[in-house]
Amino acid sequence: MKIAIVGTGYVGLITGTCFANAGNDVTCLDIDPKKVKTLRKGKAPFFEPGLSEMMTKSINAGRLHFTDDPTTAYIDANIIFICVGTPTGEDGRCNLSHVMGVADSISDLLDSFDEPPVVVVKSTVPVGTTHNVAERLKGEYSIANCPEFLREGNAIDDFMHPDRIVCGVEDDRAKNLLEKVYAPFISDGHPIFFFDIHSSEMVKYASNAMLACKISFINEIASLCERNGANIERVRTGMCADRRIGNQFFKPGIGYGGSCFPKDTLAVMEMGDDAHAPCLVNTAVHNLNQRQRRWFADRILKHFGGDLSGKKIALWGLAFKPNTDDVRDAPSIDIAQTLIAAGAEVSGFDPEAWETFGEEVPKVDICKDMYETTEGADALIICTEWAEFSSPNFTLLKSLLREPIIFDGRNLYVRAEMAQHGFNYYSVGRPTVELTTA
Numbered sequence: 450m451k452i453a454i455v456g457t458g459y460v461g462l463i464t465g466t467c468f469a470n471a472g473n474d475v476t477c478l479d480i481d482p483k484k485v486k487t488l489r490k491g492k493a494p495f496f497e498p499g500l501s502e503m504m505t506k507s508i509n510a511g512r513l514h515f516t517d518d519p520t521t522a523y524i525d526a527n528i529i530f531i532c533v534g535t536p537t538g539e540d541g542r543c544n545l546s547h548v549m550g551v552a553d554s555i556s557d558l559l560d561s562f563d564e565p566p567v568v569v570v571k572s573t574v575p576v577g578t579t580h581n582v583a584e585r586l587k588g589e590y591s592i593a594n595c596p597e598f599l600r601e602g603n604a605i606d607d608f609m610h611p612d613r614i615v616c617g618v619e620d621d622r623a624k625n626l627l628e629k630v631y632a633p634f635i636s637d638g639h640p641i642f643f644f645d646i647h648s649s650e651m652v653k654y655a656s657n658a659m660l661a662c663k664i665s666f667i668n669e670i671a672s673l674c675e676r677n678g679a680n681i682e683r684v685r686t687g688m689c690a691d692r693r694i695g696n697q698f699f700k701p702g703i704g705y706g707g708s709c710f711p712k713d714t715l716a717v718m719e720m721g722d723d724a725h726a727p728c729l730v731n732t733a734v735h736n737l738n739q740r741q742r743r744w745f746a747d748r749i750l751k752h753f754g755g756d757l758s759g760k761k762i763a764l765w766g767l768a769f770k771p772n773t774d775d776v777r778d779a780p781s782i783d784i785a786q787t788l789i790a791a792g793a794e795v796s797g798f799d800p801e802a803w804e805t806f807g808e809e810v811p812k813v814d815i816c817k818d819m820y821e822t823t824e825g826a827d828a829l830i831i832c833t834e835w836a837e838f839s840s841p842n843f844t845l846l847k848s849l850l851r852e853p854i855i856f857d858g859r860n861l862y863v864r865a866e867m868a869q870h871g872f873n874y875y876s877v878g879r880p881t882v883e884l885t886t887a
């Protein structure tokens with residue numbers, strides 16, 4: 450099958466690479482010529498485990514191509530996947546200008562296709578957008594929606610072994626082509642659903658909203674635990690034994706970030722307002738997430754009496770989650786900025802996100818070694834649960850820190866052990882370990 454992918458961000462590049470790996474002839478189109486040049490060399494512009502190796506294999510096999518020229522990408526394509534960004538705009542609404550720009554560029558070339566292409570909107574879009582794309586296409590085509598559920602950091606495996614594929618279609622051509630292109634990825638028995646386009650668009654937002662809701666919910670319970678002397682880890686264990694609740698995606702912390710949950714929750718609220726059906730749960734989920742970040746930063750400020758001038762703070766974990774270098778809407782950004790505004794000197798470490806974070810918050814001194822950040826620091830703050838932070842050398846850490854204080858935003862450590870190691874230890878939803886009472 451000849452496939453065109455528009456947009457080579459996380460979704461487009463993974464989608465194109467995995468389809469090429471399955472034997473298709475894939476051309477990825479991006480408006481950024483610099484990016485295209487890098488991609489042609491088999492280099493991914495972001496960190497994603499296993500991606501560069503898979504890209505190189507398919508490029509060498511002649512199945513994966515990159516271009517910034519729409520004609521080259523679209524001509525003869527059986528199927529075009531629109532995978533461009535849909536960020537929150539300055540007005541707080543989902544910005545669809547990239548998606549509509551792509552629709553126009555496809556429309557300009559529709560007359561030159563031998564066979565009408567299937568145009569698939571894969572970007573996460575508000576209900577009705579796929580039909581708005583179709584309205585801009587002048588010529589013959591089939592339209593479909595096929596939201597993407599991959600997780601950054603686990604993207605290749607998620608794409609190769611999806612829990613489900615959801616498609617919104619209106620004719621058999623689109624259905625048959627999507628069935629064919631996804632067949633290798635669901636041979637292990639996972640389902641492919643064919644729905645109407647509006648329902649397909651809604652599945653994506655509803656799924657992300659539900660996941661965001663789980664995070665805000667457990668954070669709210671964590672807050673209650675702290676105020677009432679309970680321990681959220683025990684409460685969570687007790688709750689999750691109920692199979693109706695389950696234990697996935699249900700960990701307390703400093704809130705969700707990234708390019709999806711924050712913007713998708715806002716987009717659901719926007720859809721609710723537009724439909725005169727305000728989404729009250731989603732509004733609370735969003736507000737709680739903001740509150741969680743503020744609460745964590747305030748807790749640090751409070752410990753130091755509100756003034757951090759002359760203090761040095763070490764930050765471990767800058768990416769919005771482990772196994773990615775993506776810092777879009779990462780809690781670490783808000784926290785670092787709050788500390789800097791209060792007068793602190795902040796040093797940071799992340800196994801992958803040093804460059805991306807450095808561009809966002811240049812005032813943070815980025816170190817190449819996790820222990821280097823803590824030299825002479827008055828406290829260590831953990832924002833992201835990278836595996837390498839889970840069992841550090843506590844003796845070394847204590848000798849490097851000026852004060853043995855850890856603010857753990859991801860509950861990585863056992864409280865009793867932290868007392869033995871001699872740390873003041875703040876975590877989320879668990880009683881604080883204070884040296885005087887340890």
Ligand SMILES: NC(=O)c1ccc[n+]([C@@H]2O[C@H](COP(=O)([O-])OP(=O)(O)OC[C@H]3O[C@@H](n4cnc5c(N)ncnc54)[C@H](O)[C@@H]3O)[C@@H](O)[C@H]2O)c1
Nearest residue numbers: 456457458459460479480532533534535547572573597601
């Ligand atoms: N990042 C994720 O984990 C994830 C997961 C599921 C769904 N999504 C959704 O997928 C969509 C894409 O997200 P992303 O994170 O991959 O975006 P991204 O911002 O990382 O990448 C978008 C790419 O599209 C390119 N682009 C913009 N306009 C273009 C045009 N007219 N022609 C060609 N290329 C163009 C940009 O240069 C950029 O490389 C969004 O709607 C997002 O919500 C993202």
